[in-house]
Amino acid sequence: MAKIKDVAKHANVSVSTVSYVLSGKRPISQETRERVYESIRALGYQPHAGARALASKRTNVFALVMPLHSGVYVPVVMQFVSAVVTRAREVDHDVLILTKDEGEEGLHRVQERSLADAMIVMDVEMHDARLPFLRTLQTPTVLIGFPEKADGLICVDLDFTAAGARCLDHLADLGHTCVGLIGSPYVVYQRETGFATRVAEGVRNAARRRNVRLTTHPCDPTPEGVRQAVSDLLGQQPGMTGLIVHNEAIIEPLLAALRERGRQVPQDISVVAIGPADLARRFDLTAVELPTHEIGRRAVDLAMAQLAEATVPPATLLEPRLTVRGSSQPRTSTRLTGRPVVGAALTKTGPQPGLRRR
Amino acid sequence: MAKIKDVAKHANVSVSTVSYVLSGKRPISQETRERVYESIRALGYQPHAGARALASKRTNVFALVMPLHSGVYVPVVMQFVSAVVTRAREVDHDVLILTKDEGEEGLHRVQERSLADAMIVMDVEMHDARLPFLRTLQTPTVLIGFPEKADGLICVDLDFTAAGARCLDHLADLGHTCVGLIGSPYVVYQRETGFATRVAEGVRNAARRRNVRLTTHPCDPTPEGVRQAVSDLLGQQPGMTGLIVHNEAIIEPLLAALRERGRQVPQDISVVAIGPADLARRFDLTAVELPTHEIGRRAVDLAMAQLAEATVPPATLLEPRLTVRGSSQPRTSTRLTGRPVVGAALTKTGPQPGLRRR
DNA sequence: ATGAAAGCGCTAACAC
């Protein structure tokens, strides 16, 4: 394995020159720089990570805490991981993973052993037990998610409150006046995961503002849970013509359950989702998409900014973007019951050529 | 941050003594050892990872290459990750993640920068393009999966060939003589992912041996794909009474499709799955379970063994274990058609109290 | 059973 000394010899310069060529921390003449790069390539040189960390106090590694417990929707977690790793590599960093259940100890170890330059913590809950500890960390930290009290912490997330409002506004704009919200499993609310609570809040406020009748239901990710939720919603509000779904795991069974109950989407009922883009696309759903890639990227950038001593905004709330697809349409004329209205509307709004599908 | 020098001072010993207490590489008197541990705790000392790596040539880090491309069933990937991380922590190692699409470059970087002591590579394909490169790696490496030619490589996986055979034997033992195999999406076979090919092979051989009529179908993870596969299978073999499913993503729609076609499980058709335990349990399926936890654990242990200079077996094939649940039963008396046989059989084999369900 | 001290391979003063 080539060392910096070998490169220096090969390029006929000193080791510091090689080091400075690599770090760019002092001007090097075009000529020597090229010569050095040439030698680096020739020898396949890569700096020893440990030595570098020891000398520079930088590991070029991020620690990423990921949740593994049930209740989280795994594909989304993976999207975050993927986004963080990808961005990290773009800025020449690697990613060390910790599982959430290592708890504070994992974070502590990473800090004390200088295993990473910064931490990125996923799945932060409203009243996360780790918050006090996170505030005491010396290592720069970025939270993906938003606790109730975020003071002293750097957070990034989709603005779920705005997302909820955006969904309801979309339906209200289309003339819907009676809307249901199907949310996360009950346990998620109990854990007070930020996004679930916030979406509900955003939807509720918007409903009040827009004078829309609203009913809300948590929903377990099982066929029974879905049927239950649909029954409840339609039972309480037979005239409901709009539905907001914030639960990735139940999109498919939900659509099936509606079909079973004789409600066609979007003719009888308009559906708006909050979730990952691929799901929304697959089911042709109007949706506020969870920008996992953007969030992961921002998290890395916020970490880098802290490492660069820049002043970083404590809160980064990404504005929701709603993409209109085939699952929502203006409210049709019927009023009192759910009897399907067929005909023109159906023809007009069925799957059309040119619609994006996965 | 406390350093080894601080600990030494605090315990009134030399730094080398502290180091040896930690590594156990030379005998230390009970007394001083306790004193040193006391100081370590008092100061919250943790050795600096970089310094340690530099001096000892050990990072206490594993690199884990994970796939992110479509076609892999994400929850299973996560189970592997979880298993590897958990086991790694048990032997005081951390895990650095690389994505598969970093390719050889990522592995090369990890090796040259001395970022990790060993690599664990998931999702290895039959004719994986990385194989030649993997063979040249100096860093100890363990593959999760099994390429066609595994010489010079350390691999661990479920014995998928045996698993396929085990499933068919189970059905044959129950008297089924006409069986279908629903496998992975077509693209997976094209990629020649090891497990897909091997299961098919194992099932095919066993069918020949047991004199069972067999038809095989790849299956895309879409409702249409499933319906297509079921139609094909039942169409080609109307008397089919057994089904082997090796495709996590389609279990649910498959069961639904069978129901739609009027085939009850297990009365009309016995279903055996190969897949993660939680899925099998959720649908009460007789199954050969994918021992993700065990595989991840073994991968780590194989890596550790290599680091300890032990001679390790090049191939570790985990024996399939079949768990019988409610989805399979002896073939009933009917012969020619799929007309359901109800009555005694139904009562006897429907969900019973005491059946494990998720 | 314990200490002293020579590196490990790099970065970043400090020189010029």
Add this chain to the structure above:
DNA sequence: GTGTTAGCGCTTTCAT
């Protein structure tokens, strides 16, 4: 614009 060299915090000879 480039070179020299003192550390960074450990591990591990070599001594005793």
